[in-house]
Structures are given as C-alpha cells and as structure tokens.
Amino acid sequence: MLSYLAKRLAGFVPLLLGISFVSFLVMAMAPGTPVDLMTDLNPKASPEARERLEKFYGLDQPLYVQYGLWLGRIVKGDLGTSFSRDRRPVLDKITEALPITLFLNVLDLTLILGLAIPIGIYSASRQYSLVDRATTVFVFVGFAMPSFWVALLAMMLFGEQLGWLPISGLRSLDYDSMSLLGQIGDRIRHLILPVGIAALTGLAGLSRYMRSSMLEVLRQDYIQTARAKGLSERVVVYRHALRNALLPVVTILGLSIPGLIGGSVIAETIFAIPGMGRLFYTSVLMRDYPVVMGITLIGAVLTLFGNLLADLMYVAVDPRLRNR
C-alpha cells in the first residue's frame, strides 16, 4: 500500500509541472505584459520604472527562462502581488478565502453523499418501483437544472416572499451582539440555502451513479452466493453489495472535485460568500491577473489532492489494491 501511494505521489510531479506550464502559457499568451497592466493603472510611471519592473519580472529574458523564474517563485509560495488597490500578496488573499470554500465544499459533499448513497441503494434494490421511477425523473430534471437559477428561485421564495432565510453572506450584521447559541443558529441559517442548493444539484448525478453501480453489483455471482447462504436481503445489500458498489462511486467522486471547486464561483457570487470562488470572480472582473492565475493553479492542485484522497479511500475499500 505504501509503495502504491509512493507511486501515485511520484505520478503527481509531471502533472504538477504540466499544470504550472499550462498556467504559465495562459499568462504568456495574454495580450500585454504584467508591466503594461501595472503601469496602465499608474499613468505617472516613468520609462525607467517600466524597465525596472520588466527586469524584475524577467520579461527581457526568453520565454523558457521566464517560465523557470516564475516556477522558482511559485515553488517558494510566491504567487505575486495583487493588482487591486490593497496590493497584498496573492497567497495571503487566497489563504484567507480558501478555508471558507473548502468548508462549504466538504459540507456539500457530505450532504450529497449522505443522501445520494441511500437513494441509490433504495432505487436499485427496488428497480422499476414507483420510488425508483420518481428518482429517475428527479435525476434527469436535476441534472438539467442550472444551479444559479435554482438559487435565484430559492432566494425569491425563502428570502423575499417568506422571509425565512438570509440570502447573502455567512453571518448577520448583528452577529457580534448575539449569544453563542444565537451565533451558531445564525451561521446555520446562512448556510442552508447555499449548501442546500449545491447538494440538490449535485445529488442528481451521484444518486444515479450509485443506483447503476448498485444494480451492476447486484447482478454479480457473489451476490447470488450470498443469497444462497440464506442471508436476508438487508445483509446481502449492506454487507455484500454496498462496499463493492461504492468503489466506482469513489472514483467518480475524485473526478467530480474540479466541478465542485469550479462551481464555488457561481454559488459564492450569488450568495455573496467571501470564499475563493467569489475572490476569483471579482478578480476576473477587475483583471487582477496574479490572483486569477494563483487561484487557477491552486484549484488544480486541490483537484490533485482530492484525487489522492479518492485513491486512499479506494485502497481502504478494495483489498485487491492493498498488497500491490
């Protein structure tokens, strides 16, 4: 298992290089140089200042040297400085916003898995039942639903019409004056809409996947063996089928991580949540390139680690991988 892990980690190195290279290319292909952009914002910049900046960024060097210099800075954790007025290091801005996004995504995933797995199991073990058919319809519609539209409708209903839930931010204005219990409640109330909607739209795909994976496993010979032993259907499904059915779901989970992270942009923008997604969106609008590139890079690295996590889960579930 350790050697398997080591092999996987070794495989990350070329991927990380590739990621950095693509990121660099996107930057390099962009019209104008970072110096243009900086000096555009400051019309008083002298030609000498420009030259100094160009030298600092190594723009007078050939492209591959620039890539090397840039890579060297990235490895040291230097993602540059934001173009926005605060001129803060990109890394600081990201580390500030990242935990919020991670927290929300973990919450989304927990909710999605907690619902999708039982739904999938139920549908599969009662194939073509009313519930199964209803689930199939829900899945097709859920798959086609634009999440931002559902968010909009939910804001209209629960926020404007009924006034039950707050529709923006992570806490109320009078948060600091609340009791501890009130603060917790306030947090939860703010999370219901963004997390609920992310879960609702993510649920469709995963429950469908869980269903078909379960159906596939229930057709296997070893399930027949289990039944021939006299085990109850409950034991057959939960003890014998479930772990096998979860294997492909773990894989798909790893693959869906980039989608989840990418989706944060929409959710955080709509609900005004100060996470990495919203930071990304505002940076795109303001053409704050260092932040845009930094987040793109971090997003890819997060995906890699998500995949590694999925791998570890896979190994935990499947004994066939353990002694490789």
Add this chain to the structure above:
Amino acid sequence: MGRRLLRNPLAVAGGLIVLVLFVAAVLAPWLTPYDPSDFDAAHVLEGPCALHLLGTDGLGRDVLSRMLFGARVSLMVGFVSVGISSLVGVTLGAVAGYFRGVVDTVLMRFVDVMLTFPTFFLILAVIAYLDASIWNIMLVIGLTSWMGVCRLVRAEVLSLRERDFMVAAEALGMKPSRVIMRHALPNAMAPVFVAGILGVAGAILVESALSFLGIGVQPPQPSWGNILTEGKSTLGVAWWLSVCPGLAILITVLGYNLLGEGLRDILDPRLRSR
C-alpha cells in the same frame, strides 16, 4: 436504428424538444411579435398579458422576443463549441491512438493536466484576458471540453489499430492519415456523436452561467443567462424575468440530455448508462 429510437419514449421527447427549439431559433425573427431591443418606456416591467405573453423587462422590451433570440444564442454556443471540442478531441485522439509511443504518452499526460483544472476556473481565467463576447465564449468552452472525446477516440483508434484490416490497408501502401480517416474514424463516430449531443447541453449550461455572471454574452444582445441577471435585480417585482429563462435552459438541457442518453443506448450498448 430509427425504429429503436422511436421505441424509446424519453429519447423521442428529447428529440421533439430539440426540434422545436431548433425551429424556434431559426424562425425567431419571424416568430417574434416585437423587436427584441425595442424600448417601450410606457410598458416597463409589465407582467404577462395578451400583448406581451411573457411580460416586459425593465426597459419595456418584450421578454418573449428576447427569449426567442436567446434560443439562437444557446443553439449557436452549443453547436459551435461542441464543433470546436469535437474537432480538437478527434484530431488529438486519432493522432495519439495512431502513432502510440511517445506522442501518445505526451498527449495523454496533457489530457490529464487539462482535466485537473477546474474547467470553470480555466474558462474564467481565459476570459479575464479576452473580452467577453459570444465568440470568445464559444472558443473557450470548446477548448476546455475536448478531453473526453479525445480519450474516447484514442481508445477506439488504438483498438482498431491492432486489427487485421488496418494492417492490410497499410500493406496496400495507403498513407497512415488516410487509413485513419477512411477506416478508423467512421468506427469511432457513434460515441463521439453521443458525446457531442450531451456536450451541447453542457455548453449551454456553461454559457448561461457565464452570461448570468455578466462575463458571457453581453447586453443588449439577449441570452437566457443575461435575462436572468436582470431577473436577479428585480427578484421580488418581476418573477417572469427569473422564471422564464431558467425554465427555457432547464427544458433545453433536458431535451439534449434525453436525446443523447437515448442515442447512446441505441448506438452503443457497451456505453449504456451504467
């Protein structure tokens, strides 16, 4: 094949939705009762009525007309970006599968790298450099969604490469490129076609999200996404501005998905929605 498609009621429903939308988009200029960009200060934010079936927006423009022209945007974005992604995917996949070896390894690692980026991030990052316009949107969506097709075509070409008729064709002195074009690619087309139909749905969703966020199709050109943006700012006042475009996106995406899944079941039982 046609008969088997007709026996699948969901696929038929999907096909009908796609057909109706196609006709509506093509005939939009003749179907619309108003010019989609005509202001009418006397009829601002009016609810659905006999004159304006789907009401008017904040500038008094007819929402139905804007929706119909929005259908054109969706259709174009869907097909052009899938066209781009299919072209890139098929080409790279065929090259990787045919030449194998180093070429294959490099291309497949590139695919891995591309798949590691959250697509939405990549699209937004590129848009940060370019101007938001329908052409750039289509280009960017196309260039960030070819990886699936590429893997598919590569696998197909790779397996065909080993078969006798490819060897025979080469032995007859045919050029490798010609052999791929004439023999391997037609075999790979069915799954690529299905992926394309499903890709149209995905592209429409991404375009509407971008337009909704204000970094996609720019007003005054109407798109379902940017009509929704106005819906957001008039949330409590004009429900029709939020409900109509969202429903349109939902139904469209549903239509393409149903058609795609139906076709997949028919064309390639191996790929049957597992």
Add this chain to the structure above:
Amino acid sequence: MTGSDTTHLLDVRGLVTAFDTSDGVVRAVDGVDFHVAEGETVALVGESGCGKSVTALSILRLVQAPAGRIVAGRIELGGTNLLELPEVEMRKVRGAKIAMIFQEPMTSLNPVLTVGYQIAEAVRLHRGLSRSDAWKEAVRVLELVEMPDAAERAASYPHQLSGGMRQRVMIAMALSCDPRLLIADEPTTALDVTIQAQILELLDSLRARLGMALLLITHDLGVVAERAERVLVMYAGRVIEEGPVDAVFADPHHPYTRGLLRSVPRLGRERGPLATIPGVVPKLNALPKGCRFRDRCDAAVAECASVDPALAPLGQGRRVACIVAAAHGGLRW
C-alpha cells in the same frame, strides 16, 4: 420402480419457471418432474440453455424477480412445499438444508470480504455460533475440504487464492451447515482438468462421509458415468429421460439421449467421425408443436407432430418422454 415417496428428500413436480424477455414470456423450465432420495447422487445433464441451472435456482427460489418467476409446480423438501414457505422460512432452508455451489469460483466469492468471514457468516446465521466460534468452525471446514494452511487461508481475500482453492472455499461454505442436499451447478467446468478430478473426488467423498444427497448439474457425461447413481436428461426445459446411470448409458431410450451419448468421444472405440445431433436446440419462445425434439429426431413418426409426450414410466426406475420409445416398451431400437 423409483421407491415410495416417503423416502424422497426432494420432490419436484410440474415445475414451471418463466422469464420476461424482450421477445415475450419464455418458459425456461416447462413442467419438470424428478426426485432426489436421501444420500443419493443424481446427475442433471443437458446442453447449455436447456434449463438445468434455472431448475437449480428454482429449488432455492433464487430466480430473480421481477423478470423471472416460478409459475407452477411443487418443490417438496422432506414433505414441505418450499414454494408455499414465507420468505423468512425459505431463508432458513437456503444454506442450512439445501446448499449450492456455483460454476464460477472466480466470481462467486465476494472480493472485499475474507473467505473465512464468508464461511463463518453462514455458520453464525444458521447455527447461531458466536463470531469467534464461527471463525474456528470456518477453519475446521476449510480443513475438511483439504485446504492447505486452513487457519491462514481463512484470513485471505478471494483474489489471493487460485481457482481450485476458491472452489474448495465454496464447497466448505456449502458444507458448513450440514445440508441434506447439495446442489452443484457445473462445479468444475471453469477449472483446469487436473483440478477438476480433485474437486469431484473431494465432493464425492464428502458426500459419502456426511451422508448428504448431491444434485450434480453438468454437461460432462464422463463425470455423470463416474459419480452419479441416477441421471436426468433435460432438453428444452423438460426432463426427457430418467433412470439409473448404468442402464441409461448402456441402453438410452430417448433419441436425444442416444445422440448425446454418441457425440462423446471414447477411448478404444474405432475411429470415425463423431456423431452429432443435426439441427439446433429450438428457441424456447418458438417451440414446434408436438414433441420439442421432433425436428432433430431420426426416429420421428407422423404422430410426433401432434402429441407432446409426457415422461412415462417404463419399469426399473426408468422413464422416457417419447411416444416411439414408449410404444416399443423401451426396447432396443
């Protein structure tokens, strides 16, 4: 005669099992009658698709609904009709009174559970042993099936074992609760020839030691001749001939059985082309009227086109479903 009904362990009468397919309802088993006596080895033979496996699954009521279902008949085990038992009671029969071994040892064991666990599970369920006692029992039955290093092997996962060892695990699992009837569905087909003989030998000796009955499903007539006392020949969902193995092999009554025996290569026989039965097995949803074997039969008479022959007794425990054979009193052709 076949002996009085009271000594029958298993009695199957008029069993019909149907499946819904895209071409309509198909009766994979269509009116099957047979019995198995205590301690006896009965072979069920026939080409693939003749309904052997479905018959076996029907006995355990493991035909998968909603596509497949038992439509008619009785399956009596020691006088109780299994088809009338509630599901909860039926589960106490499966694994405990009737156990089953499947064809594919490679896929019949759960890949994510240790083999010891999979055996102990049945022991805990049917014999109410504690977790640790059940594990010891699992090791004991693994020793019984001559598994080398049984105590260590119990902790292995299926992928760590060879095909022959996995089939030993399947046998151990089946024997762990002392069933009175063991159904073995092509237990050696997927194994190497040398392993095949070992496994069959093992099955046979364990059957004798434990005094259980064995219903051996196979298409290998050599296996039948060596191991079984009685043989049932199935064709297109029906039993068409039944009798003591020696008698049936020496003097087959049904033209199909004759064809089947002729198509087996034998050492010592003069060389010549192997006989084959002309034609193909008819599709179950497009059976000919009258006798199902008529189209391929070299002895068919005009009547065969209208009469669907029933399995008729001929004396000495033999029965045959063929009007020509019955008319000749089961005599030589």
